[in-house]
Amino acid sequence: MDMPLPDASVLARRDRILAQLAAVLPGDALISDPTETRAYECDALTAYRCPPMAAVLPRTTAEVAAVLRICHAERVPVVPRGSGTSLAGGALPTADCVILGIARMNGVIETDYADRFIHVQTGRTNLSVTGAVEHEGFCYAPDPSSQLACAIAGNIGMNSGGAHCLKYGVTTNNLLGVRIVTMTGDVLTIGGPWSDAPGLDLLGVICGSEGQLGVVTEAWLRILPKPEGARPVLMGFASNEVAGACVSDIIKGGLLPVAIEFMDRPCIQATEAFAKAGYPDCEALLIVEVEGSPTEIDDQLARIKAIAERHTPVAYRESRSEDESKRIWLGRKSAFGAMGQMGDYICLDGTIPVSELPFVLRRIGELADDYGLRVANVFHAGDGNMHPLILFNANRAGDLEKAEAMGADILRLCVDVGGCLTGEHGVGVEKRDLMHAQFKRDDMEAQLRVKDVFDPAWLLNPAKVFPLDVTAGRRAG
Amino acid sequence: MRPMTEADLADILRAADAPLVIRGGGTRGIGRAMGEVLETGGLAGVRIYEPGALTLVAGAGTSVAEVEALLAAEGQRLPFEVPDRRGLLGRGGDSTLGGVVAANASGPRRVQAGACRDSLIGVRFVDGAGVVVKNGGRVMKNVTGLDLSKLMAGSHGTLGVLTEVSFKLLPIPEQAVTLRLAGLSDAQAVEAMAAALGSPFEVTGAAHGPGQGTFLRLEGFEKSVRYRVGQVSRHLARFGAVEEVADVWPDVRDVTPFHERAGDVWRLSLRPSTAADVVARAGAEAVLYDWGGGLVWLLTAPGLDLRARLGAIDGHATLIRSDSALPTFAPESPGVAALTKGLRAKFDPKGILNPGLMG
Ligand SMILES: Cc1cc2nc3c(=O)[nH]c(=O)nc-3n(C[C@H](O)[C@H](O)[C@H](O)COP(=O)(O)OP(=O)(O)OC[C@H]3O[C@@H](n4cnc5c(N)ncnc54)[C@H](O)[C@@H]3O)c2cc1C
Numbered sequence: 001m002d003m004p005l006p007d008a009s010v011l012a013r014r015d016r017i018l019a020q021l022a023a024v025l026p027g028d029a030l031i032s033d034p035t036e037t038r039a040y041e042c043d044a045l046t047a048y049r050c051p052p053m054a055a056v057l058p059r060t061t062a063e064v065a066a067v068l069r070i071c072h073a074e075r076v077p078v079v080p081r082g083s084g085t086s087l088a089g090g091a092l093p094t095a096d097c098v099i100l101g102i103a104r105m106n107g108v109i110e111t112d113y114a115d116r117f118i119h120v121q122t123g124r125t126n127l128s129v130t131g132a133v134e135h136e137g138f139c140y141a142p143d144p145s146s147q148l149a150c151a152i153a154g155n156i157g158m159n160s161g162g163a164h165c166l167k168y169g170v171t172t173n174n175l176l177g178v179r180i181v182t183m184t185g186d187v188l189t190i191g192g193p194w195s196d197a198p199g200l201d202l203l204g205v206i207c208g209s210e211g212q213l214g215v216v217t218e219a220w221l222r223i224l225p226k227p228e229g230a231r232p233v234l235m236g237f238a239s240n241e242v243a244g245a246c247v248s249d250i251i252k253g254g255l256l257p258v259a260i261e262f263m264d265r266p267c268i269q270a271t272e273a274f275a276k277a278g279y280p281d282c283e284a285l286l287i288v289e290v291e292g293s294p295t296e297i298d299d300q301l302a303r304i305k306a307i308a309e310r311h312t313p314v315a316y317r318e319s320r321s322e323d324e325s326k327r328i329w330l331g332r333k334s335a336f337g338a339m340g341q342m343g344d345y346i347c348l349d350g351t352i353p354v355s356e357l358p359f360v361l362r363r364i365g366e367l368a369d370d371y372g373l374r375v376a377n378v379f380h381a382g383d384g385n386m387h388p389l390i391l392f393n394a395n396r397a398g399d400l401e402k403a404e405a406m407g408a409d410i411l412r413l414c415v416d417v418g419g420c421l422t423g424e425h426g427v428g429v430e431k432r433d434l435m436h437a438q439f440k441r442d443d444m445e446a447q448l449r450v451k452d453v454f455d456p457a458w459l460l461n462p463a464k465v466f467p468l469d470v471t472a473g474r475r476a477g
Numbered sequence: 478m479r480p481m482t483e484a485d486l487a488d489i490l491r492a493a494d495a496p497l498v499i500r501g502g503g504t505r506g507i508g509r510a511m512g513e514v515l516e517t518g519g520l521a522g523v524r525i526y527e528p529g530a531l532t533l534v535a536g537a538g539t540s541v542a543e544v545e546a547l548l549a550a551e552g553q554r555l556p557f558e559v560p561d562r563r564g565l566l567g568r569g570g571d572s573t574l575g576g577v578v579a580a581n582a583s584g585p586r587r588v589q590a591g592a593c594r595d596s597l598i599g600v601r602f603v604d605g606a607g608v609v610v611k612n613g614g615r616v617m618k619n620v621t622g623l624d625l626s627k628l629m630a631g632s633h634g635t636l637g638v639l640t641e642v643s644f645k646l647l648p649i650p651e652q653a654v655t656l657r658l659a660g661l662s663d664a665q666a667v668e669a670m671a672a673a674l675g676s677p678f679e680v681t682g683a684a685h686g687p688g689q690g691t692f693l694r695l696e697g698f699e700k701s702v703r704y705r706v707g708q709v710s711r712h713l714a715r716f717g718a719v720e721e722v723a724d725v726w727p728d729v730r731d732v733t734p735f736h737e738r739a740g741d742v743w744r745l746s747l748r749p750s751t752a753a754d755v756v757a758r759a760g761a762e763a764v765l766y767d768w769g770g771g772l773v774w775l776l777t778a779p780g781l782d783l784r785a786r787l788g789a790i791d792g793h794a795t796l797i798r799s800d801s802a803l804p805t806f807a808p809e810s811p812g813v814a815a816l817t818k819g820l821r822a823k824f825d826p827k828g829i830l831n832p833g834l835m836g
Pocket of ligand 1: 153
């Protein structure tokens, strides 16, 4: 993976730029000491690191605007950062950039239960948004597994999903409005605690734009009443095909579970060894969770059981208590940790049409054999969002490159069967150079034009999302 | 002009040098676009329908009625309850999927299932220079690149001519029950709807017609609906007795009470708790609340400048039907307007796509 060479003229003006930033920020909000900027050298894609020229941690939208005005005038690239949990390198710095960290802007501005929204500063963590409203029986629905750490800013940046998005949608479906600062330092309000914009749906294109269009400092989020209860069922099947067919039938059966999670044999074995959740010894396993009152849950689970029985499950375990629910989820929730125990891994995130599941899983198995690498699959089956985990040894020369090459093959496969490169983690730098596989030049050009309008000088997170060859002329200009 | 393929459409747009009015079925377009009519009805046909994956891909010119019938045969539907605007606007014709997307047309179920833009998972369109663009696809979760599908939804044909659209679908529930509370003032009604929508009982419709009553909808499996009818009734006991009534939702969706009535029609997007106050200040001849007060329809005297009368509101007003010269869309803030203008210049450099619409 290439990154553009740092702009020598920016590096040469380092002191002058830092002095200007210091003039508009409180003393503790500017970090330029090389030992301290290292804290910002990577996000959760730790294979790639580069300390920034400086990091700023503003506390107000006005400070954000002041920083952006200076960076715009001095032509300094800016990389917005929430909590730095991106798995795609979305918050990876370049040596000539300023990291604009939003983490100190974490307040709640307003909650309104009658109008069902919360207005927050975007440095607030995902989980603490729900934390702010749950005493009134509400929650913020998108719940990425990283929710303890990740910020609303990054969730909006990546249009993040979560375990419950089959029913409640992803970030974009739960976002009502934003306050956004453009690269020129203009503060815009887009949307608010009502439905629809008066004009174009700019909110829709801002969400998921990976810090390319502006710095989001505040958000109005839809909050939802918490369901009365939820309970999962676990089922094992003799093959991936059968499990896939069962998923399809559950969906066709008119049921709307909040989650349908899928694990294949390598993943089941790894998590069993690690978490001892008592999963059955089988080829494929589904965890299906439904919500409602106890009667409603019983009714839905009875329907799901009738469907599952047509596929002769080799195991079927319905949770009857809080404790059993926890055990059923235990293995799934520790899947990534379990794989981590077995070695280094890269986690892919392509989406495929649900009907292609059996074929894609078979092909992934063949690819694993060809490359001589091990792969485990765990994913959100209801919406086809796969998470193949490719194991490798970071200490062995060439192993990372091999794993990345295999990952690229899998993602191209996802595109070939009608899916996409990334369902929730974003493109960042990780999938940047694969964008040609999914988009023709004109398709990509149309996206670049949107960036041209929001950030004509191409200073916001400029080396991400789009292949460098495509953006070269723009970044230079 | 009526292209039959995307390639024909691209040729037309590449060659065009005068304003075009983009028309699907001609059932729901608003505003005063002027120019030669470009019809998309030829770009019809269902490309992919996978009931087991809850996804549909179809040409933008495909008839909504045809699609709804196809889905219903499999017990599925478009989640956002497509409104029929023919009665309100005094039009004929057959609504198309592309028109629905261009207007981001969404009915009462929006409060629970989201708007048209939330179900839209992919588009193909031709921009004003004749360039074919694809964005999104046929899978529900997709964050690859910028989401131009959302940008196209509700762009009223000003950024490109849609040729293909993809949707996520939902099953049609076993049962739907409509509940009515009688005799509430507008303010009480909005409060009652907020209480219902803020409960865990999954209300999929919340509307109020002054003098008609306050209506709530529950949908799902029969047992579940029965249970929730009881719970919602108890939950709202302080607002009076709840009775089960016949389906009112097509009338709410299509604003039937305003059909055949003279006057201007306004559509207000509001912060729900402010709706009753805004309505009291509007002095309208007829009112219908939907989305728990988040959407308010007003029938006013012809030519009344409602925006001037109301002043600042938490939301905005769109003029849906009028012979006056008042602008259709509420003005945007200067910064947002500059972005809109920039986007239109990029996607429609010749200024030929519905010029005059949307500011
Ligand atoms: C263990 C683990 C589990 C995870 N599970 C999930 C999961 O279940 N689902 C899921 O979707 N993701 C998951 N992720 C990925 C990651 O947590 C999400 O992408 C998250 O939303 C990133 O949030 P962040 O605050 O850490 O953002 P960062 O990593 O700081 O930034 C993410 C992107 O947003 C941009 N950005 C940040 N702040 C702003 C701002 N203020 N304005 C504009 N742009 C901004 C950045 O430039 C970057 O491109 C997981 C990650 C880890 C490490």
